[in-house]
Amino acid sequence: xxxxxxxxxxxxxxxxxxxxxxxxxxxxxxxxxxxxxxxxxxxxxxxxxxxxxxxxxxxxxxxxxxxxxxxxxxxxxxxxxxxxxxxxxxxxxxxxxxxxxxxxxxxxxxxxxxxxxxxxxxxxxxxxxxxxxxxxxxxxxxxxxxxxxxxxxxxxxxxxxxxxxxxxxxxxxxxxxxxxxxxxxxxxxxxxxxxxxxxxxxxxxxxxxxxxxxxxxxxxxxxxxxxxxxx
Amino acid sequence: xxxxxxxxxxxxxxxxxxxxxxxxxxxxxxxxxxxxxxxxxxxxxxxxxxxxxxxxxxxxxxxxxxxxxxxxxxxxxxxxxxxxxxxxxxxxxxxxxxxxxxxxxxxxxxxxxxxxxxxxxxxxxxxxxxxxxxxxxxxxxxxxxxxxxxxxxxxxxxxxxxxxxxxxxxxxxxxxxxxxxxxxxxxxxxxxxxxxxxxxxxxxxxxxxxxxxxxxxxxxxxxxxxxxxxxxxxxxxxxxxxxxxxxxxxxxxxxxxxxxxxxxxxxxxxxxxxxxxxxxxxxxxxxxxxxxxxxxxxxxxxxxxxxxxxxxxxxxxxxxxxxxxxxxxxxxxxxxxxxxxxxxxxxxxxxxxxxxxxxxxxxxxxxxxxxxxxxxxxxxxxxxxxxxxxxxxxxxxxxxxxxxxxxxxxxxxxxxxxxxxxxxxxxxxxxxxxxxxxxxxxxxxxxxxxxxxxxxxxxxxxxxxxxxxxxxxxxxxxxxxxxxxxxxxxxxxxxxxxxxxxxxxxxxxxxxxxxxxxxxxxxxxxxxxxxxxxxxxxxxxxxxxxxxxxxxxxxxxxxxxxxxxxxxxxxxxxxxxxxxxxxxxxxxxxxxxxxxxxxxxxxxxxxxxxxxxxxxxxxxxxxxxxxxxxxxxxxxxxxxxxxxxxxxxxxxxxxxxxxxxxxxxxxxxxxxxxxxxxxxxxxxxxxxxxxxxxxxxxxxxxxxxxxxxxxxxxxxxxxxxxxxxxxxxxxxxxxxxx
Numbered sequence: 013x014x015x016x017x018x019x020x021x022x023x024x025x026x027x028x029x030x031x032x033x034x035x036x037x038x039x040x041x042x043x044x045x046x047x048x049x050x051x052x053x054x055x056x057x058x059x060x061x062x063x064x065x066x067x068x069x070x071x072x073x074x075x076x077x078x079x080x081x082x083x084x085x086x087x088x089x090x091x092x093x094x095x096x097x098x099x100x101x102x103x104x105x106x107x108x109x110x111x112x113x114x115x116x117x118x119x120x121x122x123x124x125x126x127x128x129x130x131x132x133x134x135x136x137x138x139x140x141x142x143x144x145x146x147x148x149x150x151x152x153x154x155x156x157x158x159x160x161x162x163x164x165x166x167x168x169x170x171x172x173x174x175x176x177x178x179x180x181x182x183x184x185x186x187x188x189x190x191x192x193x194x195x196x197x198x199x200x201x202x203x204x205x206x207x208x209x210x211x212x213x214x215x216x217x218x219x220x221x222x223x224x225x226x227x228x229x230x231x232x233x234x235x236x237x238x239x240x241x242x243x
Numbered sequence: 244x245x246x247x248x249x250x251x252x253x254x255x256x257x258x259x260x261x262x263x264x265x266x267x268x269x270x271x272x273x274x275x276x277x278x279x280x281x282x283x284x285x286x287x288x289x290x291x292x293x294x295x296x297x298x299x300x301x302x303x304x305x306x307x308x309x310x311x312x313x314x315x316x317x318x319x320x321x322x323x324x325x326x327x328x329x330x331x332x333x334x335x336x337x338x339x340x341x342x343x344x345x346x347x348x349x350x351x352x353x354x355x356x357x358x359x360x361x362x363x364x365x366x367x368x369x370x371x372x373x374x375x376x377x378x379x380x381x382x383x384x385x386x387x388x389x390x391x392x393x394x395x396x397x398x399x400x401x402x403x404x405x406x407x408x409x410x411x412x413x414x415x416x417x418x419x420x421x422x423x424x425x426x427x428x429x430x431x432x433x434x435x436x437x438x439x440x441x442x443x444x445x446x447x448x449x450x451x452x453x454x455x456x457x458x459x460x461x462x463x464x465x466x467x468x469x470x471x472x473x474x475x476x477x478x479x480x481x482x483x484x485x486x487x488x489x490x491x492x493x494x495x496x497x498x499x500x501x502x503x504x505x506x507x508x509x510x511x512x513x514x515x516x517x518x519x520x521x522x523x524x525x526x527x528x529x530x531x532x533x534x535x536x537x538x539x540x541x542x543x544x545x546x547x548x549x550x551x552x553x554x555x556x557x558x559x560x561x562x563x564x565x566x567x568x569x570x571x572x573x574x575x576x577x578x579x580x581x582x583x584x585x586x587x588x589x590x591x592x593x594x595x596x597x598x599x600x601x602x603x604x605x606x607x608x609x610x611x612x613x614x615x616x617x618x619x620x621x622x623x624x625x626x627x628x629x630x631x632x633x634x635x636x637x638x639x640x641x642x643x644x645x646x647x648x649x650x651x652x653x654x655x656x657x658x659x660x661x662x663x664x665x666x667x668x669x670x671x672x673x674x675x676x677x678x679x680x681x682x683x684x685x686x687x688x689x690x691x692x693x694x695x696x697x698x699x700x701x702x703x704x705x706x707x708x709x710x711x712x713x714x715x716x717x718x719x720x721x722x723x724x725x726x727x728x729x730x731x732x733x734x735x736x737x738x739x740x741x742x743x744x745x746x747x748x749x750x751x752x753x754x755x756x757x758x759x760x761x762x763x764x765x766x767x768x769x770x771x772x773x774x775x776x777x778x779x780x781x782x783x784x785x786x787x788x789x790x791x792x793x794x795x796x797x798x799x800x801x802x803x804x805x806x807x808x809x810x811x812x813x814x815x816x817x818x819x820x821x822x823x824x825x826x827x828x829x830x831x832x833x834x835x836x837x838x839x840x841x842x843x844x845x846x847x848x849x850x851x852x853x854x855x856x857x858x859x860x861x862x863x864x865x866x867x868x869x870x871x872x873x874x875x876x877x878x879x880x881x882x883x884x885x886x887x888x889x890x891x892x893x894x895x896x897x898x899x900x901x902x903x904x905x906x907x908x909x910x911x912x913x914x915x916x917x918x919x920x921x922x923x924x925x926x927x928x929x930x931x932x933x934x935x936x937x938x939x940x941x942x943x944x945x946x947x948x949x950x951x952x953x954x955x956x957x958x959x960x961x962x963x964x965x966x967x968x969x970x971x972x973x974x975x976x977x978x979x980x981x
Contacts, residue, residue: 140887
């Protein structure tokens with residue numbers, strides 16, 4: 013009897029897990045960009061975007077990359093039957109993130125439980141265009157590929173089916189979709205506007221500079237001790 | 244029972260010793276866990292990222308978004324073709340000018356020749372004024388009851404100068420007004436309908452006294468079984484709870500729909516008016532009335548049934564008649580689902596499609612609902628038998644009887660399901676590359692474990708139960724030992740567990756089915772119109788900007804000017820200069836503007852500004868500010884080697900009569916562009932039929948033959964196993980009779 017109740021309970025819990033999981037996995041329209049390349053003698057579909065889209069400044073995010081061998085019949089479709097994940101690229105490819113004048117090279121980590129998917133986590137601290145540059149080798153062919161977020165989000169994405177020689181052995185054959193750039197935190201604040209850490213730091217620096225100027229103009233010799241905010 | 248005593252699990256005729264119970268793996272439990280994990284994995288991997296819901300969305304417009312019309316060829320009507328049939332009582336198309344005055348004649352009608360095409364006639368006298376006009380539309384689909392709405396703009400007359408550079412912008416929006424809540428609310432509805440219809444069917448098939456098709460016994464009364472009173476009480480409670488659940492779900496669905504229709508409005512009066520319109524003026528109301536009426540009928544009859552059966556002297560014929568009436572009411576309730584389903588939108592033999600949909604769900608109810616009845620009502624009564632081994636005795640007869648229901652249902656489900664898949668998918672590829680196809684795969688995958696469990700019951704479990712039942716049942720045979728009786732009871736309990744798991748899986752299958760109802764089949768899904776290009780140019784105008792605002796961000800002075808700043812076509816100019824030197828920045832990659840008017844439900848509309856030279860000026864012309872009201876204009880300046888500059892401007896446009904103020908050069912000529920940049924509409928009434936012909940019926944191609952073959956295989960297989968189940972029942976009765 014007890015076993016009967018336990019098994020029934022487990023069955024109910026399993027069902028509840030299934031049912032509650034479905035809304036979580038229900039369609040959430042997060043945009044990624046798909047680019048089709050011929051690298052070496054193989055077609056690859058590269059799906060790239062950011063983690064946890066749509067992202068705001070100071071949110072945890074990162075590079076969200078999937079690499080698959082393209083389905084010959086449906087090359088731009090990452091869910092196509094003939095599309096196969098490409099594993100092991102964490103050993104041969106790195107990603108450089110660029111924003112403004114700053115760059116940072118990061119290691120790609122394979123996403124747990126998702127063959128062909130890779131991640132590089134970071135926190136975007138400024139609402140600006142982010143560029144992801146993948147470099148290394150794929151299929152024993154040197155690659156140097158750049159992907160840029162669309163400041164206006166997916167609404168601004170432009171498809172392109174032209175064939176472009178990127179480098180020796182690397183040809184781009186198509187672009188579809190886009191992914192958004194980090195949005196300003198002020199867009200999300202309510203009822204008071206939010207400020208990003210970068211904005212706060214910038215304002216503090218400006219304030220410090222003004223105080224310094226004022227002190228200098230008054231001929232003050234007081235030494236002002238400042239501390240840089242740490243996290 | 245001593246837990247160390249070896250447990251007997253039987254093949255047909257032999258005893259096979261198994262390890263003690265403490266070491267024994269619970270197969271059904273393990274199966275249930277594996278199945279649940281499997282369903283989780285399937286749902287996770289097959290769910291694509293982008294949602295596709297069932298809706299009526301525009302596929303063609305007689306006046307294209309972003310087009311510019313000449314005054315000498317103004318259309319007399321605006322025609323929009325949708326992917327599904329819009330309900331004329333709730334749907335609308337509205338055309339307003341920049342002062343929010345209606346230009347259409349408020350005579351929304353559906354085309355006689357094409358039920359997916361809707362139109363309004365236009366007051367061309369009001370359309371003769373130069374300016375930007377906004378089209379707003381809303382469509383409540385007659386086919387699936389879902390709502391979509393959207394808007395777009397077009398211009399008339401001299402609204403842009405020459406030297407047009409075509410540019411793609413998104414100047415129309417479509418919003419799908421539906422949600423996962425829709426599917427979640429339908430789930431208890433269809434579970435309850437299944438429980439009612441399946442329960443009553445199972446009652447008739449499994450327990451009837453006297454002769455009948457499923458009895459097959461020389462002694463008609465020997466193997467009949469009637470529920471104990473407490474089990475009947477539970478049965479009645481299930482029927483009543485199911486009826487209440489149908490009524491509640493159906494009503495909340497109506498309120499949800501009304502809420503979707505009134506998004507953005509907080510007026511309770513308007514909300515109640517929408518609810519009234521839905522109930523009294525739309526097919527959703529007809530469906531709701533059917534559901535409420537049948538629910539009340541079912542609940543009342545169930546109560547009456549219980550009252551009557553408590554009296555021992557009442558003939559069972561009355562009770563049977565009442566249950567039959569409940570069955571009819573349940574079938575009508577199920578038909579209300581089919582009335583407002585994707586099948587009603589089928590272009591190929593729609594009445595056949597609707598009938599197939601109803602038959603499909605009736606068969607599902609017989610199977611899944613029968614399982615509910617079995618696990619929640621019948622087993623309760625069987626297990627309460629006081630005589631040793633009686634449970635196994637009755638179960639050994641009832642099981643093969645239920646197999647008859649299951650195999651017949653499976654055949655009907657398979658044949659009707661394949662037919663509906665053919666008319667909706669059209670191609671095999673659609674099964675794998677569309678959301679609808681993927682959801683169908685999930686549903687089928689979830690149903691497969693039920694089939695396997697049913698086979699386990701029929702092939703494996705029934706044998707052991709029958710053996711236990713037959714020992715001691717025949718005349719002259721020694722009485723059952725306690726061990727045998729306990730073993731029999733254990734077998735019955737095992738069956739109770741597995742049938743409960745099967746029922747729970749069935750509930751999951753019905754959830755997958757409810758998801759399918761909010762997904763557009765590929766046969767009805769159309770691509771959204773790509774926006775026509777908006778002519779863009781750098782216009783030299785001498786009109787002072789009506790809007791001018793300057794900000795400084797990261798040492799860059801940014802000025803946004805909008806000229807003349809009225810509802811309609813405006814010139815948008817962004818000037819960038821270094822805050823220190825005053826010179827234009829040299830590292831500008833692109834300048835974007837994004838327009839949103841949440842109150843008017845317009846946007847986001849995005850445009851890229853073009854550089855007008857080295858002066859740090861970037862400009863665009865467009866009808867983005869098509870309405871009076873509060874607009875948010877987001878500026879994004881993308882720079883090379885520096886961070887983007889972002890700023891949001893708030894602009895309020897009041898009612899304007901400023902068309903006269905537009906200082907347009909007399910030399911400006913309208914250049915008519917090709918289809919991509921802008922289209923002159925010279926539609927006449929004759930052209931409305933050319934806009935869109937109804938979608939073609941599914942072709943009789945290889946996919947059709949595959950469907951036919953599959954249907955035949957399912958039908959033949961089902962018939963074969965039905966025959967086997969009948970034979971099994973016959974063998975069972977012979978075994979028990981001795």
